[in-house]
Amino acid sequence: xxxxxxxxxxxxxxxxxxxxxxxxxxxxxxxxxxxxxxxxxxxxxxxxxxxxxxxxxxxxxxxxxxxxxxxxxxxxxxxxxxxxxxxxxxxxxxxxxxxxxxxxxxxxxxxxxxxxxxxxxxxxxxxxxxxxxxxxxxxxxxxxxxxx
Amino acid sequence: xxxxxxxxxxxxxxxxxxxxxxxxxxxxxxxxxxxxxxxxxxxxxxxxxxxxxxxxxxxxxxxxxxxxxxxxxxxxxxxxxxxxxxxxxxxxxxxxxxxxxxxxxxxxxxxxxxxxxxxxxxxxxxxxxxxxxxxxxxxxxxxxxxxxxxxxxxxxxxxxxxxxxxxxxxxxxxxxxxxxxxxxxxxxxxxxxxxxxxxxxxxxxxxxxxxxxxxxxxxxxxxxxxxxxxxxxxxxxxxxxxxxxxxxxxxxxxxxxxxxxxxxxxxxxxxxxxxxxxxxxxxxxxxxxxxxxxxxxxxxxxxxxxxxxxxxxxxxxxxxxxxxxxxxx
Numbered sequence: 001x002x003x004x005x006x007x008x009x010x011x012x013x014x015x016x017x018x019x020x021x022x023x024x025x026x027x028x029x030x031x032x033x034x035x036x037x038x039x040x041x042x043x044x045x046x047x048x049x050x051x052x053x054x055x056x057x058x059x060x061x062x063x064x065x066x067x068x069x070x071x072x073x074x075x076x077x078x079x080x081x082x083x084x085x086x087x088x089x090x091x092x093x094x095x096x097x098x099x100x101x102x103x104x105x106x107x108x109x110x111x112x113x114x115x116x117x118x119x120x121x122x123x124x125x126x127x128x129x130x131x132x133x134x135x136x137x138x139x140x141x142x143x144x145x146x147x148x
Numbered sequence: 149x150x151x152x153x154x155x156x157x158x159x160x161x162x163x164x165x166x167x168x169x170x171x172x173x174x175x176x177x178x179x180x181x182x183x184x185x186x187x188x189x190x191x192x193x194x195x196x197x198x199x200x201x202x203x204x205x206x207x208x209x210x211x212x213x214x215x216x217x218x219x220x221x222x223x224x225x226x227x228x229x230x231x232x233x234x235x236x237x238x239x240x241x242x243x244x245x246x247x248x249x250x251x252x253x254x255x256x257x258x259x260x261x262x263x264x265x266x267x268x269x270x271x272x273x274x275x276x277x278x279x280x281x282x283x284x285x286x287x288x289x290x291x292x293x294x295x296x297x298x299x300x301x302x303x304x305x306x307x308x309x310x311x312x313x314x315x316x317x318x319x320x321x322x323x324x325x326x327x328x329x330x331x332x333x334x335x336x337x338x339x340x341x342x343x344x345x346x347x348x349x350x351x352x353x354x355x356x357x358x359x360x361x362x363x364x365x366x367x368x369x370x371x372x373x374x375x376x377x378x379x380x381x382x383x384x385x386x387x388x389x390x391x392x393x394x395x396x397x398x399x400x401x402x403x404x405x406x407x408x409x410x411x412x413x414x415x416x417x418x419x420x421x422x423x424x425x426x427x428x429x430x431x432x433x434x435x436x437x438x439x440x441x442x443x444x445x446x447x448x449x450x451x452x453x454x455x456x457x458x459x460x461x462x463x464x465x466x467x468x469x470x471x472x473x474x475x476x477x
């Protein structure tokens with residue numbers, strides 16, 4: 001079954017000192033409600049920089065996911081709810097949350113040289129399918145079509 | 149805005165600098181009001197909020213602003229400051245998540261033009277950046293010039309917040325409230341709106357003396373004072389105000405968890421003071437940590453600040469690198 005890539009970006013590549021991008025993996029965040037999950041195949045497109053630089057396309061498979069908020073320590077949640085777990089759900093404002101995913105690099109185009117995955121803003125992530133399904137069309141890349 | 153005007157003044161002979169100010173403090177330019185007139189009670193009393201039904205607005209918008217500034221060069225001993233001020237309104241909907249409803253930003257240069265050499269002044273004025281001058285009396289030692297510049301930055305931020313708040317009143321929905329971080333009395337429109345609230349975290353102004361002052365500053369958690377009318381000075385508008393204690397202060401300083409609420413000068417304000425206070429007590433959670441002012445900072449206001457700082461120019465953020473002189477290697 002062929003699943004066409006999503007037309008709109010579903011995520012944004014980020015790289016920090018604690019979570020750097022490497023030739024083998026990169027990280028990206030998505031909206032809290034997202035179709036991304038473990039096993040999703042994603043495609044990162046980056047425009048070329050400079051006069052002669054080519055753009056780069058990276059394919060990856062999502063291997064891990066993280067969700068966290070701006071809560072500094074669990075104790076602050078206790079203090080805010082005055083020790084009552086039921087009251088924590090009654091707070092008028094929901095904390096800022098992030099959905100952060102880690103993807104293992106499957107392929108890069110062009111294949112040489114092999115730099116680390118640069119961070120956003122140029123690295124928008126599109127979902128192109130899942131590992132269990134046929135993920136690419138012949139026109140988008142030269143990776144052989146996988147059988148379901 | 150790109151740093152082209154900074155490059156221009158450097159090319160004109162300004163010595164580059166990277167000194168950055170300390171973390172933002174409270175506004176240092178607020179006039180000290182003296183005295184207040186009773187409104188709700190003949191003398192300042194303490195009102196308990198236990199059992200009071202909190203006001204439950206259908207929608208609430210929160211407004212706050214930020215300022216970032218750094219010295220980017222010296223022309224002789226005259227500092228040239230690059231400042232960035234921003235303000236935003238984030239509206240909280242039924243899903244309890246804030247979303248940006250309006251935003252304004254402005255970049256400024258702050259210096260003393262008549263102290264600058266001709267080429268530097270020409271480069272700065274030709275760059276198209278708005279220039280604000282501090283007083284001539286402060287244009288000597290950096291110990292005077294930099295605090296004077298900081299006051300100008302704070303005034304610019306307050307003015308931007310005021311303009312944004314006044315514009316937003318026209319689009320405020322029925323039953324929607326606007327909560328502003330700071331005073332309302334700077335603005336005639338805000339100070340007269342029935343659903344605008346100012347939440348003041350700093351307490352430089354003194355309104356009471358003696359026993360009333362002690363009653364205000366030792367207010368227990370979950371209590372408010374009587375509504376009073378601060379005596380205005382200059383162009384300040386008339387408003388009603390009261391103190392509210394969000395968290396127990398015992399074991400901390402007197403001002404821990406203490407905020408002053410401002411609303412329009414109207415009998416309805418007195419009638420709603422307890423319900424509004426009970427609503428603000430609910431807004432204590434979630435905690436606005438790791439901000440050091442979390443005991444007086446409502447989380448949605450902290451959310452606006454976080455949003456604005458995430459969008460501020462990165463080159464105004466103090467660099468983590470050492471300020472040791474660079475060597476030839």
